[in-house]
Amino acid sequence: MKIKTKCQECGGHNLRWQSTVVNNSDVQQGRLRTHEMGVLFFLGCDDCSATVQHATGDQIARHMNDAAPFAEVAEVDARESARYRLLRRGQHWSVIDGKGDVLRGDELDATIDARLAAQAAAKGSGDA
Numbered sequence: 001m002k003i004k005t006k007c008q009e010c011g012g013h014n015l016r017w018q019s020t021v022v023n024n025s026d027v028q029q030g031r032l033r034t035h036e037m038g039v040l041f042f043l044g045c046d047d048c049s050a051t052v053q054h055a056t057g058d059q060i061a062r063h064m065n066d067a068a069p070f071a072e073v074a075e076v077d078a079r080e081s082a083r084y085r086l087l088r089r090g091q092h093w094s095v096i097d098g099k100g101d102v103l104r105g106d107e108l109d110a111t112i113d114a115r116l117a118a119q120a121a122a123k124g125s126g127d128a
Contacts, residue, residue, distance in 0.1 A: 001063045004043060004053045012047035 006013055018041070023029070025036040039057035044050065055063075087095070087108075095103045103111055 001055060001059050003063070007045035007048060007050055007052050009050035010045060010048040012045050014046040015043055015052055016046055018042050018044060 005015070007015065020040050020042070022038050022040050023032060023036065024038045025032070027033075027036050041055045041057070041060055042051055043053040043055075045052055095108055101107075
C-alpha cells in the first residue's frame with residue numbers, strides 16, 4: 001500500500017489519519033459480535049477537509065508488517081546520526097584524513113560529502 005503524502009484537492013501536505021469502527025454485517029447495533037465489526041482508516045487533509053485515502057484495518061496491518069524491517073534500519077540510522085553529531089561537534093574527537101590533516105566542522109562535512117559523492121558516482125558508472 002502506498003500512502004499518499006499530498007492532498008489531490010488543494011495540494012496540501014497537512015494530512016492526518018483518523019479511524020472508525022464499521023459494521024461488516026446486517027446485524028443491528030447492540031447485537032454485534034467482534035467478528036462482525038471492522039476498522040476503517042481515513043487519511044484526511046486538515047487544510048481543506050478532503051478525504052485523501054482510506055484503508056481497512058487489514059491493509060494497515062499488512063503495511064506495518066511490510067515496514068517492520070525498515071524500523072531496524074531507521075534505528076541504526078538514528079544511532080549513527082547521533083554518533084556523527086557527537087563527532088561533528090569536535091568536543092571529544094577529531095578526525096585525521098589520509099594526509100594527516102585534522103578535520104572538524106565544515107571541513108569534515110565537505111570531506112564526507114565528497115567521499116559519498118565519489119562512491120555514488122563509482123556505483124553509477126558500474127551499473128551502466
